[in-house]
Amino acid sequence: MVILRNKLRPFSAARYAGLAGFVLLAACLGYGQTPNSCLDCHSALPDPLGVSQEKFSQDIHSQKGLTCASCHGGDPTSDDPDKAMSRKAGWKGKIERKQIPQLCGSCHSDPTYIRQFNPSLRTDQLDQYHTSVHGKRLAAGDTKVAVCTDCHSVHDLRAPSDPRSTVNPVNVANTCARCHADAGYMKGYSIPTDQFAKYSTSVHHEALAVRGDLSAPTCTTCHGNHGAAPPGVDKVQNVCSNCHAFQAQMYDKSSHKEAFQAASLPGCVVCHGNHGISHPTDAKLGTGPDAVCMQCHKPGDACDQARAGFQSGLSRLDEAIKSANQVLAVAESSGMEVSEARLGQDQARDSLTKARVTIHSFRKDLIDQDIQAGMTIAAKDLVAGKKAMVERNHRRVGLGVSLITIGIVLAGLWLYVKKIEG
Ligand code: HEC
Ligand code: HEC
Ligand code: HEC
Ligand code: HEC
Ligand code: HEC
Ligand code: HEC
Ligand code: HEC
Ligand code: HEC
Ligand code: HEC
Structure with a gap:
């Protein structure tokens, strides 16, 4: 890739000439501001190279004073593309998917750096990510799994508390669904693609998305944002107890708990399911279609x-x-x-x-x-x-x-x- 780019240089330089003129004009208009030739140039480029001023101004990094060069390197004071995007000035070239976690982590795993901006921001995202299925598979060379930018977006990345953020609790399910509900994209993996469809019918989705009850779980409440399961929960299956404490207290003392554990059965999920949890009625205790007991117990015992x-x-x-x-x-x-x-x-x-x-x-x-x-x-x-x-x-x-x-x-x-x- 690098070699290819260098070979293209003389040819590309001619293409940059026109753009350089534009940059000069833009630089004059933006007089008094810190120069950012990257933005000036790239805001005029078509997708996928285009990054508009309007888009980037929404980005938390931009709002905190970071620039294109903070992530990409290079020299934003130079209008000459060869200098602006030179390896000598630290320009990183195209950022491959498998490099993204490392790039984001270079700042976000550095507590001393992050503390200057926000002392309460966690700095364990990359460590956690490495423990997730996404992280493990990426390390093994599977680049279809989610990397930081798939969940967070890029160039208009917002803080999770912003309702327009792709990772705000009300938007998370849609973000995961982009891959997990896409049977074509998930072809070749042996897992179902019905999580989003089922979740959309659940009591939890109803509480969160319809009634605005933020105490109800979305995908990441149960699966963890970055790691395999939320902190304090050794397995996703046990996550229910975090919120349904009374049922959990009873269940923990029951003989089912031990019996299910011995048979590696997933606790609450055996009777309630995981994604499509519905409002239970007494019919669950019956013998009809909603019944849950008779899958194990024999009539009359x-x-x-x-x-x-x-x-x-x-x-x-x-x-x-x-x-x-x-x-x-x-x-x-x-x-x-x-x-x-x-x-x-x-x-x-x-x-x-x-x-x-x-x-x-x-x-x-x-x-x-x-x-x-x-x-x-x-x-x-x-x-x-x-x-x-x-x-x-x-x-x-x-x-x-x-x-x-x-x-x-x-x-x-x-x-x-x-x-x-x-
Ligand atoms: C004079 C215009 C100009 C300036 C200034 C400029 N770029 Fe570029 N940039 C381009 C063009 C054109 C391309 C596409 C190059 C190609 O295809 O060879 C590009 C490509 C890129 C790419 C994508 C590489 C890839 O292969 O996908 C990144 C990332 C990038 N620039 C970042 C920056 C950064 C960061 C700066 C500032 C330090 C910057 N650019 C300054 C015009 C510019
Ligand atoms: C917070 C870090 C960060 C900042 C700040 C940032 N970028 Fe990027 N940029 C990335 C990452 C990560 C990718 C790769 C995204 C991907 O492949 O999903 C990328 C991709 C790109 C690409 C390549 C797009 C492509 O599909 O090949 C260009 C061009 C680019 N950025 C330009 C810019 C410009 C111009 C700015 C400033 C206006 C900027 N970036 C600011 C992280 C950043
Ligand atoms: C050059 C250092 C740097 C890099 C690289 C970087 N960030 Fe950041 N990021 C920051 C800083 C600084 C903040 C602002 C923290 C604050 O004030 O809350 C921030 C904020 C954030 C926030 C909002 C946190 C909050 O709740 O306030 C998210 C999410 C985020 N970054 C994700 C990413 C992702 C994803 C990447 C990789 C594409 C990335 N960052 C790359 C420095 C960086
Ligand atoms: C599978 C989706 C997903 C991936 C992949 C992902 N994040 Fe996140 N991230 C989230 C969600 C969801 C939140 C939390 C939203 C909330 O607080 O409600 C979050 C929150 C954050 C925050 C805010 C502080 C915090 O920990 O709550 C930062 C910073 C951040 N992520 C950085 C990263 C970095 C760096 C990577 C890559 C190493 C990454 N994220 C990968 C979904 C993801
Ligand atoms: C860019 C696409 C993409 C996005 C976005 C994405 N994932 Fe994934 N995810 C994958 C792929 C691919 C796998 C690997 C499938 C496998 O494990 O066989 C995976 C695996 C998983 C697994 C492990 C499944 C298993 O048992 O093997 C969980 C859990 C998961 N993702 C949850 C989430 C959640 C929650 C979100 C949203 C916050 C999310 N994913 C966003 C692509 C994605
Ligand atoms: C109420 C908690 C909860 C919520 C909400 C939730 N999950 Fe799950 N999810 C689970 C449990 C429990 C399992 C089963 C894990 C096991 O058996 O080890 C699971 C399994 C999975 C798997 C593995 C494949 C499969 O279907 O068994 C994926 C992928 C997944 N969930 C993605 C998602 C996505 C995407 C969302 C949001 C649309 C979501 N989950 C919402 C609890 C939840
Ligand atoms: C983050 C907290 C949280 C987690 C984790 C969670 N739930 Fe819930 N659950 C809720 C909330 C909030 C409601 C909505 C209560 C209401 O309707 O007022 C709810 C509703 C329910 C209901 C319907 C109750 C009724 O009376 O209709 C059932 C059943 C249920 N959850 C089971 C589970 C199971 C099983 C798990 C684990 C796989 C789980 N929940 C995980 C918070 C949670
Ligand atoms: C062996 C089956 C079974 C297991 C295991 C199970 N439940 Fe239930 N659960 C039921 C039945 C049956 C009902 C319906 C009671 C009724 O409405 O008559 C119910 C009702 C509920 C309700 C809503 C009804 C209410 O008013 O309390 C919640 C919430 C709930 N269960 C959560 C859980 C949690 C959390 C776990 C794990 C700690 C769990 N359940 C394990 C069978 C089970
Ligand atoms: C996944 C299989 C499974 C399901 C579903 C199931 N059970 Fe059980 N149940 C067991 C096992 C295994 C035992 C332990 C048997 C033993 O200790 O001899 C047990 C024990 C019991 C006991 C004896 C408890 C005690 O303390 O002596 C009762 C009562 C019972 N189950 C009722 C129910 C009811 C009611 C339901 C439906 C809501 C139900 N079971 C669903 C497998 C199941």
């Missing part, structure tokens, strides 16, 4: 019986809450005071939610405890509702009797008046 017990427990409580709700709603709309029982219903519903978390212990005694707590409250509320209805009926009878009495009196009065008139 002890675990299957426990499963059926969990499911019927949950649906019994759900029914109890609904019946109490119905009675309370009618009582309330008839003007009866049932606010205390209404509050109780919230507690009953909390017990149901808790029971659905406790499912992850897979222990009858613990699950029954939550269900029983909810059943007791729902039963009490139902009684309160029914009492209110009885009270309402009493009042209605009372009202009816007094209405009839008033009617009779009025009729008597009317007859009496008629009689006097007669």
